Amino acid sequence: MSLASQMTGVADAIADKPPEDRRAVITRSSMIALIAFLTLIDLFGSQALLPTLVETYGVSPATMGFAVNASTIGMAASSLIVAIFARHIDRRRGIWVCLALLSLPTMALAFTNDLTTFTLLRVAQGVFMAAAFTLTLTYLSEICSVTALGGAMAAYITGNVASNLLGRLMAAGLTDNLGLAESFLGFAVLNLLGAIAAYLYFGGRSEPITREDSNSVLAAWADHAKNLRLLAMIAIGFILLFVFVATFTYANFILASEVFALSQAAIGLTYFVFLPAIFTTPIAAKAIPSLGAARAFQLGILASLIGLGLLLTSWLPGFLLGLALVGAGLFFAQSVATASVARTVTHDHAAANGIYLSSYYVGGIVGAWLIGQVFEMSGWTSAIILLLTLTTVAGILSYASMKESVR
Numbered sequence: 001m002s003l004a005s006q007m008t009g010v011a012d013a014i015a016d017k018p019p020e021d022r023r024a025v026i027t028r029s030s031m032i033a034l035i036a037f038l039t040l041i042d043l044f045g046s047q048a049l050l051p052t053l054v055e056t057y058g059v060s061p062a063t064m065g066f067a068v069n070a071s072t073i074g075m076a077a078s079s080l081i082v083a084i085f086a087r088h089i090d091r092r093r094g095i096w097v098c099l100a101l102l103s104l105p106t107m108a109l110a111f112t113n114d115l116t117t118f119t120l121l122r123v124a125q126g127v128f129m130a131a132a133f134t135l136t137l138t139y140l141s142e143i144c145s146v147t148a149l150g151g152a153m154a155a156y157i158t159g160n161v162a163s164n165l166l167g168r169l170m171a172a173g174l175t176d177n178l179g180l181a182e183s184f185l186g187f188a189v190l191n192l193l194g195a196i197a198a199y200l201y202f203g204g205r206s207e208p209i210t211r212e213d214s215n216s217v218l219a220a221w222a223d224h225a226k227n228l229r230l231l232a233m234i235a236i237g238f239i240l241l242f243v244f245v246a247t248f249t250y251a252n253f254i255l256a257s258e259v260f261a262l263s264q265a266a267i268g269l270t271y272f273v274f275l276p277a278i279f280t281t282p283i284a285a286k287a288i289p290s291l292g293a294a295r296a297f298q299l300g301i302l303a304s305l306i307g308l309g310l311l312l313t314s315w316l317p318g319f320l321l322g323l324a325l326v327g328a329g330l331f332f333a334q335s336v337a338t339a340s341v342a343r344t345v346t347h348d349h350a351a352a353n354g355i356y357l358s359s360y361y362v363g364g365i366v367g368a369w370l371i372g373q374v375f376e377m378s379g380w381t382s383a384i385i386l387l388l389t390l391t392t393v394a395g396i397l398s399y400a401s402m403k404e405s406v407r
Helices: 004-016 019-057 061-068 071-088 091-111 115-143 146-177 180-202 214-224 228-256 264-291 293-310 316-344 349-378 380-401
Strands: none
Touching: 019 061, 019 091, 019 115, 019 146, 019 180, 019 228, 019 264, 061 115, 061 228, 061 349, 071 115, 071 349, 091 115, 091 180, 115 349, 146 180, 146 264, 228 264, 228 293, 228 316, 228 349, 228 380, 264 293, 264 316, 293 316, 293 380, 316 380, 349 380
16 A cells, blocks of 8 residues: 555656666566566455355354455564564575465465364465565665665555455456356466566575674664654554455445445446555655645545545445545555655664554454454444544544654
8 A cells, every 4th residue: 555655766767777777677667566466466355255255154244354354464473574584585586485385375265164274374375475575675675776676666566556456356256257266266376477477587596685683673673662753653554454454344245235235246346446546646656745744644544534434325326436535545645654654763674664564464454353343243334433533543643753754
């Protein structure tokens, strides 16, 4: 959800290169976007299958919502672990190996009928996805100039956004036409294609780079814990994925309920609501210097609040507009938040980003579980009220944490 903070880097990276190097920059950006797309596509795709999964496993929406989003548990743990032990891992080999290993739990999902096994496989998926993501960004930060790194990260996040939309559409289409198992097998094939693309692009081994020992990372985390502005940013990251995952997990059940009575394929088509986010995130990059980080962030929060309010309607166009506003607003806000984290600290940025990302991912699984409980016990309206409250809290936190972070 941090496309805007990096999007302008693509054009800058190409413009800064001499003509003979532009092809290499474009090739690199295209390959990184493709790898990101093939890595994360089943992370989001499974969310579109929630009504079918609930029926297949015979469990409650809250239980299945937690199981599907358990991948964020693995992602949170993996982000911290890789940050500590990165100096021992060959970057280029680690990227394609993680993507190849990712295909194994994805494939196994097609053959399990036990919910505990399903949940653990989703955790395993999260571990390999986050490890590949962290190693990719680490490798790029070591070989790219600052400008080129911005372009490379923009390409990665672009692939992320595309997987968010197309993963849901593909999952719904495959399940509706072929079956649930075939959907997971299809995603496993895409994961393997991502591993092959990474192997062909990154090649063999890269020379390991000597880094500070793991104790220095732990010391940096302890130091960052004293930074109140960073702590506020960490809380904001937690809230953003909490609201995003909760909204787009349980909205599926409303769309499938008697209120709208949409089929699985029709629910998949509703995820075209993510298209506006592709256009709003570049706007965020321009809004930050002109409005300041806090006001730009609050603009995204305002759009999200309006969207959440519209999710209380029983009119399908209004409900879909609400989803579009929530998606675009949260993508916009996360773009500003990601850009602000680096400006909230003066040293050990990698450690700060590790804490932020871990909190961000934890917010996703907590949101899936907690809102699931509220949804089952008190209904959709109560769930939306809680999400409105938390989104407002994020906006309030931005006043102090972002007021001087971006100029």
